[in-house]
Amino acid sequence: MKIGVPKEIKNNENRVALTPGGVFELTNYGHEVFVQETAGEGSGFADADYREAGAIMLPTIEAVYAMSEMIVKVKEPTPYEYPLIKKNQVVFTYFHFASSLDLTRAMVASKAVCIAYETVRDDDGTLPLLTPMSEVAGRMAIQQGAKYLEKPIKGRGVLLGGVPGxxxxxxxxxGAGVVGVQAAKMAxxxxxxxxxxxxxxxxxxYVNDVMPPHVVTEFSSVYNIKRHIKNHDLIIGAVLIPGAKAPRLITRAMLxxxxxxxxxxxxxxxxxxxxxxxRPTTHENPTYIINDIVHYCVANMPGAVPYTSTLALTNVTLFYILKLANLGWQTACKEYPDLGRGLSIVQGKIMQPEITEAFEGM
Structure with missing residues (x-):
């Protein structure tokens, strides 16, 4: 199969979908891998590393899309990429369709085969391709939150760890999922x-069993949320419903x-x-303030630590990329039901009800 790895063009997205090691595995199976020049630089991987691993380097994103039967990315395609995606082309990446009607419409119109990392799901409900980035984001949430609590950045001026006295x-x-547990561990x-x-x-x-005594748990309710927001310095939103919009747990009135x-x-x-x-922000302008409350809502948090994130992502995606390349998407999704659950939009048809529910029956 001909596999393309374009350079990510989302604001300050420095990750890349495949490491040179991942390219080597694919070429070792006889596949052709087309990597856009400088695609790996942000993660610390030079073009020479990819060439040595067997990649064919191409100068433009247009060339990568044109040459490839399957596109492997990190983030959802941007509007610039919409017209580059071809009918029946497999696109394997994080999509988060439920948060973008424009993206959903564009992928329906493209008649491509869209497989979303975030909805590949094991029989036990775990999300193997979302987990490593959730681990990174959970840990970063505390790292960033601690920084933005500083007074020069309009925070409360609180040191999370305190000092004697x-x-x-x-x-x-x-939320006590992967993000929440990793955030609790760091905090x-x-x-x-x-x-x-x-x-x-x-x-x-589980959290009560594995965390130290200064991590306490409570059942979530509107009453408990309203009670706690009054005296907490840093609040982390870490709730996920796979493939669907996140629930709004804190309203504007609560600020x-x-x-x-x-x-x-x-x-x-x-x-x-x-x-x-x-509202989504970028690493370039990560925060905004409403009613004296600092909001940090960067949509690609792991992109700030791309070396760690790229390695962690390739560790889990390469298995599925190999299956798609070796077997073709139809056979791979049939033989590996976890991968099949990632099928989101196929040749113009929306496959996941969470997407149509998000846009009122689209």
Whole structure:
């Protein structure tokens, strides 16, 4: 199969879909891999590394799309890429369709085969291709939140870990999934007091078993959320419903109950966000302030640590890329039901009800 790896053109997206090691595995099976020149530079991989691994380097993104039967990316195609996608071309990437009607319409019109990383799902419900980026984003949420709590950036001026004689900062985490657990781990490591809310009691029991005593769990409800936002310094939105829009757990009206300088980090921004006031931002302009509340809503948080993120992503995607390349998408999705669950839009047909529900029956 002819496989293309274009350079990511989303704002400050420095990840790349395949490492040179991944290219080597594919070429070792007899596949042709076309990599756009400088695609790996942001992650620390030079064109020479790809050539040595067997890649054919192409000068433009247009050439990569034109030559390839399957496109492997990190982030969803941008409007610039929409017309480059061909009928029956397989596009394997993070799509997050439920948060973008324009993207959904464009992929329906393209009649391509769109397989979304974020909805590839094992029999037990785990999301193997979303997990590593959720781990990165969860840890970064605390790293970034701690920074934006600083007063020069309009935060409350709170040191999360506190110091002797001064209590630590308080972190509220909405959601006890992969993002939430990784965020709790980082916040606890800094010495912050952490409260985690979820409606899944199994997850709360798990968190209670593995976390230190200064990480406490409570059942999530509107009442408990409204109570805790009044005295927490950093609030992490970490709720995911696979393939669907994230629930809005904090409304605009609730901002008035928070202390000025409270920081909101919405890791669910790709799926529409956990907060009513969420709007996607970039690493170039990561924050905005509404009612004295700092919002950090970067839609590609792991893109800030591309070396780590690219390695972590290729670790899990390469298995599926090989299956798609070796077997073709139809056979691969049939033999590997977890991969089949990632089929989102196929030759103009929407395959996942969460997408049509997000856009009122599109």
């Amino acid at each position: 001064v209590p630590p900062g308080k972190v509220l985490i909405l 606890a490591g800094l010495g912050a007091h952490v409260t985690m809310l979820d409606i899944n009691m199994k997850r709360l029991r 008035k109950d928070m202390r000025p300088g409270t920081v909101l980090v919405d890791v669910a921004v790709d799926q529409g966000g956990c907060f009513e006031t969420t």
